[in-house]
Amino acid sequence: MTSIIGPNGTFTTETGVTDRLLTPTEVARFFGVDPKTVTRWSRTGRIPSVRTPSGQLRYRESEVRALLNGG
């Protein structure tokens, strides 16, 4: 998986689509669940996630949308 860090810190994939990272709370609002549930989804592999150097979880907006659309 190749990605490019853009001039503004954006995250660009091979397809040229600019992506951004969402917090657990933001993802929780999308699905109407508790942020803790989103965290559990990460541990069980139900949703892809990225960890900050300190260990907190972030989620790619494109993947969240894909799950919402019947991933």
Add this chain to the structure above:
Amino acid sequence: MTSIIGPNGTFTTETGVTDRLLTPTEVARFFGVDPKTVTRWSRTGRIPSVRTPSGQLRYRESEVRALLNGG
């Protein structure tokens, strides 16, 4: 470790590998956090950084990529 700062903000090592320097905002967007948080990571030693003569922080793209892939 000897290195040369290029005209476009590039960073060239002895191995000839060009490494771009990223601003706190760019790194912040890449990890989905506040730029202030990236600055904090520098002080706590979670991410290697380079300081400009005036004291501002910059980060090597290769280091950021390494951290994103699990440090």
Add this chain to the structure above:
DNA sequence: TCGAAGTAGGGTAATTAGGGGC
């Protein structure tokens, strides 16, 4: 030289991870 944007500090409130129990 001017204005807009970004950054470094500090201080405080909010969020998160993790475990445990329901």
Add this chain to the structure above:
DNA sequence: TCTGTCCTAATTACCCTACTTC
């Protein structure tokens, strides 16, 4: 099995002002 809630410690976001960069 899955989820929401309670707890603590750690981490982060947002507020401000002054300085730097473009």
